[in-house]
Amino acid sequence: MSDPAHAVPHPVLVPGSPVADSPPQVLDRREGPYGEAVLRRRGEHFEIIANGCFLMDTSDGRSERLLVDAALAELDGRPSPSVLIGGLGVGFSLVRATEEQAWGRITVVEREPAVIDWHRGGPLSAVSGAALADPRTEIVEADLVAYVRGGAGERTFDALCLDIDNGPDWTVTEDNGGLYSPAGLAACRERLTPGGVLAVWSAQPSSAFELALRNAGFTGVRTEEIPVVRGVPDVVHLARKGA
Numbered sequence: 001m002s003d004p005a006h007a008v009p010h011p012v013l014v015p016g017s018p019v020a021d022s023p024p025q026v027l028d029r030r031e032g033p034y035g036e037a038v039l040r041r042r043g044e045h046f047e048i049i050a051n052g053c054f055l056m057d058t059s060d061g062r063s064e065r066l067l068v069d070a071a072l073a074e075l076d077g078r079p080s081p082s083v084l085i086g087g088l089g090v091g092f093s094l095v096r097a098t099e100e101q102a103w104g105r106i107t108v109v110e111r112e113p114a115v116i117d118w119h120r121g122g123p124l125s126a127v128s129g130a131a132l133a134d135p136r137t138e139i140v141e142a143d144l145v146a147y148v149r150g151g152a153g154e155r156t157f158d159a160l161c162l163d164i165d166n167g168p169d170w171t172v173t174e175d176n177g178g179l180y181s182p183a184g185l186a187a188c189r190e191r192l193t194p195g196g197v198l199a200v201w202s203a204q205p206s207s208a209f210e211l212a213l214r215n216a217g218f219t220g221v222r223t224e225e226i227p228v229v230r231g232v233p234d235v236v237h238l239a240r241k242g243a
Contacts, residue, residue, distance in 0.1 A: 022042050025040060026038060027039045027040060027046075027123055028118065033112075034050070034051075034111075036051055036052070039122075041121065045059045046123060048089065057090065058092075061092035062226050063226040064092035064096070066224060066236050067093050067236050068083065068085070068100070068199075070224055075197060079104075081159060083103055083157060083160075083161055084097075084105075084108075084157040084160050084191070085107070085108045086144040086160065087162065087163045087164040088116065088128075089115070089163060090124060090127060091119055091124055093161060093163060093232050094106065094132075095127065098130070098131040098137060104138050105138070105152045109142050109144045110139065114129065119132060120132065136234075143175075144162070144164050145178050147166070148179065148187045148191055149183075149184070156192060157191060158192070158196050160198050161199045162179070162199065164179070167205050167206060167235075168200065168206050168208075169202075169204070169208070170202075180217060182215065186217075189217060189218065191242050192241040195242070197238065198240070199236055199237070199240070201234065202235050202237060204232045204233075206237070221237070222237075
């Protein structure tokens with residue numbers, strides 16, 4: 001189960017809007033291998049809740065799209081680059097990747113069977129149905145931390161686009177913290193091809209994580225911001241593996 005200190009409040013909803021005035025409707029609630037997963041509808045939008053912690057909804061998605069767009073831009077026209085998307089979520093990152101013909105193999109690693117089911121014939125298929133049918137797309141049901149640490153001989157990717165938490169400083173479960181540790185970042189480097197890009201989504205900037213990326217041997221570390229209605233911006237942390 002997640003630490004209550006990691007819980008993030010629901011997105012700011014403008015009073016009087018249809019979404020704000022609509023009570024959430026629970027579409028599915030399951031106990032999975034990592035705790036409780038809930039899919040809700042609020043007005044016309046879907047929300048995913050894990051162990052009582054709000055993860056994401058379908059009301060915006062700009063930062064989830066930036067996650068894959070910024071990674072592709074960093075690859076400087078590399079032909080048919082492969083991408084690993086960590087976390088299926090509401091499907092925005094996957095959909096954005098399949099909209100861009102420049103991407104080659106698109107692998108999505110998602111550990112929650114419920115989330116995969118919601119996309120495969122469930123309510124979220126309205127978002128991701130075409131993306132799942134794209135021949136470049138592969139869905140892997142696995143824990144991302146364990147998958148990245150698969151060891152020598154595992155396949156590599158030109159880009160890792162990771163969005164499994166509310167950020168390096170705000171993990172959904174304690175085990176996810178290992179992804180942002182020195183050993184976890186070293187494993188990410190091993191999963192990248194020379195010159196490959198690591199992109200990590202976060203609900204807030206983290207100078208400590210930027211330093212951790214540099215200490216792990218990444219170069220070109222920088223942060224792109226997406227303003228939100230209130231509070232600190234969403235960000236994508238970007239870093240490159242040496243050629």
